[in-house]
Each structure stands twice: as structure tokens, then as C-alpha cells.
Amino acid sequence: MDWGSTWDFLWHFLIIFAWIAYLLVLFQILTDLFWRDHKTSGFAKAIWVILLIVFPWLTALVYLIARGNGMAERAREAAAAAKKQTDDYIREAAGRSPAEEIAHAKELLDAGTISQSEFDALKTKALS
Structure with missing residues (x-):
């Protein structure tokens, strides 16, 4: 070598x-x-x-x-x-804007599709 x-x-x-x-x-x-x-x-x-x-x-x-x-x-x-x-x-x-996301989540909450805690989570996510 x-x-x-x-x-x-x-x-x-x-x-x-x-x-x-x-x-x-x-x-x-x-x-x-x-x-x-x-x-x-x-x-x-x-x-x-x-x-x-x-x-x-x-x-x-x-x-x-x-x-x-x-x-x-x-x-x-x-x-x-x-x-x-x-x-x-x-x-x-x-x-969709954050306002539209929250409005859609509110519709789901009013229809009983999601719970209040899920709505709060979706609202927090839309505002972040």
C-alpha cells in the first residue's frame, strides 16, 4: 500500500x-x-x-x-x-374565510352533527 x-x-x-x-x-x-x-x-x-x-x-x-x-x-x-x-x-x-368556516361549524352544531367541544375546536382552528 x-x-x-x-x-x-x-x-x-x-x-x-x-x-x-x-x-x-x-x-x-x-x-x-x-x-x-x-x-x-x-x-x-x-x-x-x-x-x-x-x-x-x-x-x-x-x-x-x-x-x-x-x-x-x-x-x-x-x-x-x-x-x-x-x-x-x-x-x-x-x-373559505374564517367567518365562513365558523358559520359552517355553527350550522353543524345547530343540526346536532357535532358537539359543543368540537365546535369550539373548529372555531379556534378557523381563527388561528
Whole structure:
């Protein structure tokens, strides 16, 4: 067994892994800068991009340390907004408003089809 080729393989594997990890971090940073962060000025964004090109690893590390909490908050807000848009679309596609859902549930309650607790559950679900 040629140990040189094994170590070469491991070294290349490590380099490729580091490169892919850096690309993932870079795309997260660029996404945060240009699509999620609306408070940072264009000049500051340009400086971050230039630094990411000139000193890639160091700038990425500094960005993650300095702005990591903000990245997480903006990502959470973006996910919540996407969920709200999806929920709104589903409600719109379903064709009934919450008021119509409650009215239908009230009809079922009046007809004796469902119990008061089931009506309350349907009402709570329609209002959420």
C-alpha cells in the first residue's frame, strides 16, 4: 500500500470539503446581505463583498462572529414570512374565510352533527 497516495487523497478530500464548506458559508452571507438585511447601506454591503473576495476565510469568520445573531433573526423572520404566505395561499385556495368556516361549524352544531367541544375546536382552528 502506498501511503503517499492515501495521504494525498485525504489531503485533497479535506481541501474539497473546506472549499464546499466555504461556499455554503459564502452563499449564506451573501443571501443575508442582499436579500434579508434591509438596514445595512449599499456601501457597507460593497465593503463586505470586497473583503470576502480579498480575505475570504477571515472575512467570513468575522462576519459570522459580528453579525451571526442578526443572521439568525433575519432567517427566522424570513421563514415566518414564508410560512405566513403559504398559509394565506392555502386559505385562499381552500375558498373559505374564517367567518365562513365558523358559520359552517355553527350550522353543524345547530343540526346536532357535532358537539359543543368540537365546535369550539373548529372555531379556534378557523381563527388561528
